[in-house]
Amino acid sequence: MVSRADFEQSEGAGGTDIRFTGRLTLARLGDLPTRLDALGPIATLDLSALERIDTVGAWIVTRTVKEHGAKVTGASPEAQRLLDALASDKSEYRVHRDRRPPLTRMLEQVGAASVGVWNELLGIIGFFGAMIMALGTQLRARRRLRWHAIVTRFQTVGLDALPIIGLMTFLIGIVVAQQGAVQLRQFGLEVFTVNLVGRASIRELGLLMTAIMVAGRSGSAFAAQIGTMKLTEEIDAMRTIGVSPMEAIVLPRVAAATILMPLLGFYASICAIIGGGVFCWIGLDIPPVTYVQLLRDIIPMTDFWAMLIKAPVFGILIGVTGCYEGMQVRQNAEEVGKRTTSAVVAAIFLVIVLDAMFAVFFSSIGWN
Structure with missing residues (x-):
C-alpha cells in the first residue's frame, strides 16, 4: 500500500x-x-x-x-x-485592485476597442488593395487564372449552402407575412401583406440573410482553412517555390463568393416569397395565382437591380474579410479559432453597415 x-x-x-x-x-x-x-x-x-x-x-x-x-x-x-x-524562482505575482473610477475604465476600454476596430479596418483595406494588384497581374497573364480552383469553391460557397439558405428564408418569409398580417388586420388591409413580403424579400431580407449565412459558413471556413495553412507553414512553402498565396488561395475564394452571391440572393428572395405566399394562401385566403399577379404589379425593377448591385459587393466583403483574418494567424491553434470568430463578426458588421449605406444611396436617387 x-x-x-x-x-x-x-x-x-x-x-x-x-x-x-x-x-x-x-x-x-x-x-x-x-x-x-x-x-x-x-x-x-x-x-x-x-x-x-x-x-x-x-x-x-x-x-x-x-x-x-x-x-x-x-x-x-x-x-x-x-x-x-x-x-x-524569484518571481512574485501580485494582483492589484484597479482603483480608478469606473467611468475612466469604461472610456479606456471603449478607446482601446475603437483603436482595434480602426486598425482592423485599415488592415482589411490594405489586404483588398494587395488582392486587386494580384488580380491585375492575373488578368495581364490570363494563363495564370485558376478557373479550376474557382469552380471548386462553388461547391462550398454555393451548392452546399442551398438547403440551409432556402429553409431559413422560407421560414422568414412566413414570419414576415404573419407579423405583417397581424398588424394590417387592425386597419382591414391584410391584402397589403403581399406588398410587404414581396418588396422586403427582393430588396433587403433575401440578400441580407444570405450574406449573413455565407459569412457564417464560407467566411469562417476561409479563415479557418487559411489559418491552418499558416500554422503548418504551407503558405511559406508556396512562397518558397514561387507561387503567390494571393493568387492561389485568396483570389479563387473571393471570386467564388462574388460570383455566387447574386445567385444565392435571388434564390433566397424567391424562397422568402414562396414562404410568404404559403401563409397568404392558408392564412389570408389569397390564391397563389392572385399572389403572383399582385407581386408582378407591386415589385418594381429597381428593387431587383438594387439587389444585383449589392450582392457582388457583399460577396467581395465576405471573401476578403475571411481570407484576411486567416492570413493574420501567427502563433498557435487557439488563434485560428479567434480569427475565425473575428472573420464572421467583422463580415456581418460590415455587411449591415454597407446595406444601410446602400439604402440611403438608393433612396437619394429615387429607387424607393
Missing part, C-alpha cells in the same frame, strides 16, 4: 522539529498542509524518511522554510534539486 504523507514532531531548542514520512506528493498529501499550518515555530524539517517528493511537496517545504526560517536536513539529491529550483 502506498504510504500517505505524514510527519512526526518533537520539541527542540529553537522550536518544533518536523520529520516527514511517506510520500510527499500531490496525490498523497491529504490534510498535511492544514496540520502543518497549525503548528507553532518550526526549527528543522527532516526529509530523510521520505519515500518520494514531487514539486508540490517541495513547494510545501519551501513555503514552510520561508515562513518559519526552518532548516532543511536529510534531503535526497532528487529533493534537493526540486528545492533549489523553487528557491531560484
